[in-house]
Every structure is written in C-alpha cells, then in structure tokens.
Amino acid sequence: MSFGEILSRFFELARLKWRLLMGVSMVYAMGVAVLLAACVGPFIGRVITLARDGVKQPDFIQLAGTMLPMLALLPALLVLAAVYLPAVALASLRASRNEPVRAGEAWAYGLAHFWRFLWLIIRQALIITLPALATAALVLGGAAASIAWSTQGGAGSSAYMALVPLAILLYLGIMAYGIWLAVRFSFAAFAAVDEEIGAARAMARSWLLTRNIFWRVFSALAVVYLILYAAQMLLAFALYFIVAIGVVVGIVGHADRNPALLGVLIAFGVALYLVFIMAMTAAMQAALQAMLAILYDDQRRKVDFFAQPPMPTGVVPSA
DSSP, rough: OOHHHHHHHHHHHHHHHHHHHHHEEEEEHHHHHHHHHHHHHHHHHHHHHHHHHHHHOOOOHHHHHGGGGGHHHHHHHHHHHHHHHHHHHHHHHHHHHHOOHHHHHHHHHHHHTTTHHHHHHHHHHHHHHHHHHHHHHHHHHHHHHHHHHHHHHOOTTTTTGGGHHHHHHHHHEEEEEEEEHHTTTTTHHHHHHHTTHHHHHHHHHHHHTTTHHHHHHHHHHHHHHHHHHHHHHHHHHHHHHHHHHHHHHHHHHHGGOOOHHHHHHOOOOOOOOHHHHHHHHHHHHHHHHHHHHHHHHHHHHHHHHHHHOOOOTOOOOOO
C-alpha cells in the first residue's frame, strides 16, 4: 500500500474498531493506574502526613516504610506489559483483517502466552539499554578521571567541562540508537502472535520485515502520535476550563472554611485527571498498535511474495 492508503486504512480501522482497541488498551491503562496508586500512594500519603505535622524535610527513616512498595513497581509493570502486548497485538491484527475477536479473548491469549512475551520484552530491553548504560558509564568514568587529573595536576578545575559537548553528542546518539532499534523490533510482537514463534525468531522476523522501511514506519507512527497529541492538547484545555470552574465554585462556597466542599472538589479534580490520563494513554497505545498491525500485514505480504521461489515455465498453478 502507498503511505496515503495506509493512513486511510488506519482511519477506517479507528472508526470501525475503536471500541475493541480502546477496550483492550483501557484495561492496561487502568492496571497501570492501580499499580502506581498501590506503590506510590503510601509514599505520597506519608509525605502529606509529615507536612501536616510540621516536618519540612523528612529524612529516610521517616519515609523508609512507605518506599518498600515502590520496589515492586517495575516488576509489576513488566508483568502487566507481558500480558497486554500479546493481547493488543492479537486484537489489532484481527481488527486489521476484519476477523472477529473480543477483548476478553485477546486478554486470555495474553495470559496463555505470558512467558513468551515476557522474555521478548526483556530481550528487547537488554539490547536497547545495555549499550546506553555502557556509554553512560564511559562518560561518567571519563568525567571522574578528568576531574581527578585537573585537581591533582593543577590544570584547572574546569578542564572536565570539555566532556560536556561529548556527553551531549553521546546522549543524542543514544536517543537515535534507541529509536532505530525500537522501530526495527516494532513488528516482533505481531510476528510472535501471527506466526506462533518464540522471542528470538520474532525479533529476527521483525528485523527482516523492517529492512529498508525505517522511515516509512517511523513517519506513520509520528503522524499518529502528532494527531493524538493535538487531540490531547485540546482535551487538556477543556480539562483546565473545568478545573477553573471548580476553583470558582470553591471561592464562592468558601471552601477554605468548608472542609466537606474542599474534599469534594479535590476528589472530583483528582478523579477527572486520572480518567483523562488513562483515556489518553489507552488511546495512544491503541492507535500506535493499530498502525503497526497495518504496517506489519502490508510488509509481510510484500516480503513473503518476493520470497516465493519462481514458478517453473509451463507449470499451471493449481486452483
């Protein structure tokens, strides 16, 4: 398909299958919100309590107990992602092909293939992050060595500032490297679902399918992201308008002297903000995965067609 046909197919899919795709992604967004609240909530609550008691600078001992749940945040998010990734890939592929699928069926598939996609996520994360960590260690080591040399050799304490341009270039290089690999591996989950293959083969398949089409995939995802970002900005202005109305209500109702009204306004504002964040997260995930499903199907047909051996002369294809 041409780029315009891909965008047209995306908008058609968004119009006809938005309930399915948003339903799958909304469960994921709600799960992330629950995990964040369960892990970070006690810490924030403790800070608020200490502030009310007049403690301006809480120490580690005062906050240590509430920090323990935060240690489980990253593993919990990883587990949730390992179930969501196959679920949204299956739903997006079926929707792109006009095949029937339900949100519950997609999540059941994700649960059944949890370990495969957990390993897929870990493999991709290691390949993307390990070079970045090595580069960061190199820069920090160079900075430490430069500071030590300038201090002992009397070359001036500002000699290490020469590493700043290098650090900026390395940071930009790491960003470009991460984006490049993310695009090259962007079809891995769809290949794993569609072809029932393991993590290593799925990544190799994605690498093959995205060869020579980096800018095509990147541009398509960028267009989707910019459209949703513009919609998010418009909705954010509407949210700020509602918050402004709440502020006026609080002033008129003297919320500073009415704890019940103040509590209602704060609870309403927090709930509205959480719904907004979850809806936008779900919409972004659903849209990007739908676009990737369309691109994967189109590229898979193209690559598999040219990979077929030529038919011998004079052989009539069977029906």
